[in-house]
Amino acid sequence: MGSVDDTARLRLLNDLGRAFAARIEIDRLVPFVIRPSREVLNAGGASVLLLDDERQEFYFPYVAEDEAEVAEALLALRFPADRGIAGVVLETGRPLRVDDAQRDARFYGGVDERTGIVTRNVLAAPLASHHGTIGVLQVINHQGPGPFSDDDLALLEALAGSVAIALENARLYAQVKASAERLQTEVGALRRDVARSQLFSEIVGTGDAMADVFRLMESAAAAPIAVLVEGETGTGKELVARMVHRASPRAEASFLAVNCAALPETLLESELFGHKRGAFTGAVQDRRGLFEAADGGTIFLDEIGEMPASMQPKLLRVLQEGEVTPLGETRPRKVDVRLVSATNRDLEAAMKEGAFREDLYYRVAAFPIRLPPLRERREDIPLLVDRLLGVGRSRQKKDVPGIDAAALECLTRFDWPGNVRELQNEIERAIALAHAGELITCQHLSPKLLPRDGSVMPAVEGAVMAVVGAKTSSGARTSLRQARTAFEVRFIGEVLRQQNGNVSRAAEALGLSRVALQKKMKEHGLRDL
Numbered sequence: 001m002g003s004v005d006d007t008a009r010l011r012l013l014n015d016l017g018r019a020f021a022a023r024i025e026i027d028r029l030v031p032f033v034i035r036p037s038r039e040v041l042n043a044g045g046a047s048v049l050l051l052d053d054e055r056q057e058f059y060f061p062y063v064a065e066d067e068a069e070v071a072e073a074l075l076a077l078r079f080p081a082d083r084g085i086a087g088v089v090l091e092t093g094r095p096l097r098v099d100d101a102q103r104d105a106r107f108y109g110g111v112d113e114r115t116g117i118v119t120r121n122v123l124a125a126p127l128a129s130h131h132g133t134i135g136v137l138q139v140i141n142h143q144g145p146g147p148f149s150d151d152d153l154a155l156l157e158a159l160a161g162s163v164a165i166a167l168e169n170a171r172l173y174a175q176v177k178a179s180a181e182r183l184q185t186e187v188g189a190l191r192r193d194v195a196r197s198q199l200f201s202e203i204v205g206t207g208d209a210m211a212d213v214f215r216l217m218e219s220a221a222a223a224p225i226a227v228l229v230e231g232e233t234g235t236g237k238e239l240v241a242r243m244v245h246r247a248s249p250r251a252e253a254s255f256l257a258v259n260c261a262a263l264p265e266t267l268l269e270s271e272l273f274g275h276k277r278g279a280f281t282g283a284v285q286d287r288r289g290l291f292e293a294a295d296g297g298t299i300f301l302d303e304i305g306e307m308p309a310s311m312q313p314k315l316l317r318v319l320q321e322g323e324v325t326p327l328g329e330t331r332p333r334k335v336d337v338r339l340v341s342a343t344n345r346d347l348e349a350a351m352k353e354g355a356f357r358e359d360l361y362y363r364v365a366a367f368p369i370r371l372p373p374l375r376e377r378r379e380d381i382p383l384l385v386d387r388l389l390g391v392g393r394s395r396q397k398k399d400v401p402g403i404d405a406a407a408l409e410c411l412t413r414f415d416w417p418g419n420v421r422e423l424q425n426e427i428e429r430a431i432a433l434a435h436a437g438e439l440i441t442c443q444h445l446s447p448k449l450l451p452r453d454g455s456v457m458p459a460v461e462g463a464v465m466a467v468v469g470a471k472t473s474s475g476a477r478t479s480l481r482q483a484r485t486a487f488e489v490r491f492i493g494e495v496l497r498q499q500n501g502n503v504s505r506a507a508e509a510l511g512l513s514r515v516a517l518q519k520k521m522k523e524h525g526l527r528d529l
């Protein structure tokens with residue numbers, strides 16, 4: 001063995017050692033090992049065999065084979081960990097040199113069979129990590145005269161030592177990376193949850209219907225895309241528009257709202273785009289339009305479906321060119337405004353009927369968010385009631401502690417044509433009607449909310465509260481006995497009505513005998529109905 005050779009080998013070891021420190025992914029590491037091993041040892045082939053601990057099998061994690069078929073066969077190949085030269089090395093933990101493989105009893109011919117390679121001689125060294133031997137580094141078929149030498153074996157052993165450590169590091173790295181990625185995903189999800197709960201906390205919504213809305217709001221907030229909020233009256237369109245702005249990078253700039261239905265045409269135009277002094281009668285001085293005032297922020301066009309036809313091309317121009325021309329001016333001014341619009345009309349239908357320009361529709365409705373009506377998300381009503389009670393209590397400065405079950409039941413069942421706003425009005429009204437310290441009951445609700453099917457529970461709850469209420473309003477003391485009697489009278493009366501005056505059935509419903517009920521009816525002066 002010449003000294004030039006030795007120097008080359010030392011350099012290789014050195015280079016590999018350094019490269020291993022940087023090269024940390026298994027699938028990149030293995031090919032990096034195989035090629036130089038084959039070259040420096042002048043071998044016909046080199047391979048890394050890894051141990052599958054669970055199945056106690058060897059497999060090839062990577063194959064340096066030019067022939068696709070052979071490569072495929074090797075990649076699919078697995079053999080028992082106690083077979084072949086590799087098996088011996090694994091078991092003993094010592095390197096092994098075999099000069100005539102075909103005549104060696106320990107040799108496993110399975111690999112040759114599958115690949116068509118004829119293995120003549122072999123060098124194999126254990127990949128020894130801190131956790132034991134994890135595989136075998138192997139070269140076959142010395143290309144020079146004669147088999148491999150002991151020097152070659154020593155070199156392979158040295159190589160295998162650093163390869164094993166590098167592999168172990170790669171494995172640890174992969175684990176750490178996987179858990180870091182998992183954490184990253186979790187953190188991302190948590191962060192989104194927090195953002196959602198903080199930013200959108202003013203909006204009550206717990207069911208799937210509102211979950212979709214929140215998701216859309218989040219995406220809308222992130223991009224400067226034009227948002228169209230669609231929904232029936234009182235579903236929270238303006239609230240959503242404000243929250244999208246507040247969650248967007250424009251949150252620091254202004255959010256300016258204008259109702260397109262509320263202003264006559266010229267005023268709307270000057271409101272939006274501004275005017276020069278003298279542009280029309282009454283324009284006594286220059287005025288900046290909302291688009292300019294909202295520069296860098298968001299403009300909210302409420303009831304955009306009501307925008308007059310003559311205004312639509314002007315709005316389209318602003319959206320297309322990003323510039324406004326105030327009335328009476330000739331030179332346009334650049335503006336950077338995000339548009340959020342709202343409509344309770346079917347804007348798409350309006351467009352199809354020709355009432356709304358098609359090109360404007362697609363500009364305005366780039367990102368639609370549809371708000372479900374309250375009757376499609378009744379699950380949110382109790383929470384909304386709670387929230388609205390809190391708001392109403394502080395607005396009216398009246399301590400109404402809550403609402404009873406029957407009244408809540410009525411609120412939840414009702415169809416709410418006016419949605420959240422109507423619910424809000426109903427709660428405000430109930431707070432106004434209730435006495436301080438008193439729960440809201442069916443008595444305090446509008447008659448339209450009371451069930452027509454005469455179901456007993458709300459009536460009974462109402463009766464209880466009426467008795468308690470009577471005490472509070474009159475200021476007179478009602479003893480529990482009196483209250484109980486009053487309740488009994490109302491309750492029995494209600495059940496009798498339910499049963500159309502049939503005493504037997506009423507008694508059954510009340511859990512009394514017929515005789516006992518008749519006695520009570522007599523006592524309270526209740527007549528058969």
Ligand SMILES: Nc1ncnc2c1ncn2[C@@H]1O[C@H](COP(=O)(O)OP(=O)(O)OP(=O)(O)O)[C@@H](O)[C@H]1O
Pocket residue numbers: 202203204205231232233234235236237238239240342344384387420421424
């Ligand atoms: N999901 C909700 N959570 C809490 N409050 C809500 C919700 N939706 C609506 N509101 C409240 O209901 C009222 C009506 O909401 P908003 O004005 O945003 O509705 P709108 O869809 O713009 O109605 P309109 O079509 O009549 O203009 C507001 O006081 C709003 O704060």
Ligand SMILES: [Mg+2]
Pocket residue numbers: 237238302342
């Ligand atoms: Mg509105």
